[in-house]
Amino acid sequence: MSNRASHRIAGLLIVFVMILGPLEASRADVAELLVRLKLSGYRTGTTPPEFRGTTVDSRTISLASLRGKVVLLNFWASWCSECRSEMPMFEQLHREFAAQGLSVIGINAREGTEVIRGYAKELRLTFSLVLDPRGEINAAYGVIGLPATFLIGRDGRPVARAVGPRDWTSPPAKAIIQALLSDTVSPGESQ
Amino acid sequence: MGVQILGVSADNTFSQQTFADSLNLPYPLLSDFVERKVIRAYGILNERTMTATRTFFLIDPQSVIRKKWVLANPTTDVVYSATLLKDIQEIVAKK
Numbered sequence: 001m002s003n004r005a006s007h008r009i010a011g012l013l014i015v016f017v018m019i020l021g022p023l024e025a026s027r028a029d030v031a032e033l034l035v036r037l038k039l040s041g042y043r044t045g046t047t048p049p050e051f052r053g054t055t056v057d058s059r060t061i062s063l064a065s066l067r068g069k070v071v072l073l074n075f076w077a078s079w080c081s082e083c084r085s086e087m088p089m090f091e092q093l094h095r096e097f098a099a100q101g102l103s104v105i106g107i108n109a110r111e112g113t114e115v116i117r118g119y120a121k122e123l124r125l126t127f128s129l130v131l132d133p134r135g136e137i138n139a140a141y142g143v144i145g146l147p148a149t150f151l152i153g154r155d156g157r158p159v160a161r162a163v164g165p166r167d168w169t170s171p172p173a174k175a176i177i178q179a180l181l182s183d184t185v186s187p188g189e190s191q
Numbered sequence: 192m193g194v195q196i197l198g199v200s201a202d203n204t205f206s207q208q209t210f211a212d213s214l215n216l217p218y219p220l221l222s223d224f225v226e227r228k229v230i231r232a233y234g235i236l237n238e239r240t241m242t243a244t245r246t247f248f249l250i251d252p253q254s255v256i257r258k259k260w261v262l263a264n265p266t267t268d269v270v271y272s273a274t275l276l277k278d279i280q281e282i283v284a285k286k
Binding site for chain 2: 047
């Protein structure tokens with residue numbers, strides 16, 4: 001092998017390390033954070049069910065329309081006490097990260113507009129609250145207990161799920177969201 | 192006892208994963224979405240809802256269905272684990 005050829009290969013290897021190094025580190029970091037927050041990951045190739053719903057303020061939202069954003073999808077109901085304790089955290093995340101591309105969506109379970117409107121007013125919620133009067137979105141996501149929360153990356157791939165409450169403003173939770181906002185990396189197989 | 196429990200439904204795998212997490216299921220769930228081939232082959236596809244009628248099949252080591260319980264009203268009908276266990280023990284005893 002000539003010196004010129006070996007220099008070219010060395011150059012290629014360095015470029016390879018520079019490109020893949022931070023990406024791989026980010027995947028590993030996110031996977032570790034999921035474990036710390038007791039979130040379950042998804043295998044590569046899994047796609048979240050598409051949905052279309054109407055918000056309490058009469059806007060239409062679909063999952064497809066959120067492509068390019070990091071989506072935090074929370075399933076809740078007004079009678080669910082653990083949901084109530086999570087709501088101020090979601091509001092905080094919405095206020096802190098919406099401008100960077102986080103979309104916090106609350107999917108209600110089978111309650112009416114007035115109930116949801118009153119709940120949002122009481123807790124001063126400003127993120128999108130979607131009606132699911134027949135529970136179709138809940139069923140598509142397999143939600144049988146509340147709260148349940150899903151994180152979806154900018155590329156539309158599911159990143160993690162939580163069945164039951166979590167501390168969504170804790171350092172690992174914020175770190176996951178920041179990592180997802182910073183690029184399109186999803187951790188892939190992170191069970 | 193050498194018994195493998197499998198759950199089959201017409202739901203997608205995404206939905207099944209959430210469901211399994213919610214109940215801490217210690218056995219695998221198999222998705223028969225979209226085609227419902229298995230559910231149809233076992234003769235328990237509800238063509239109107241395109242879901243499976245809740246049914247338990249007890250299959251022996253020779254792949255013979257030894258018993259089945261069809262829940263006519265899935266919201267109220269129950270097959271108690273003691274019932275299942277009794278039939279499983281009978282099959283195991285004859286092996």
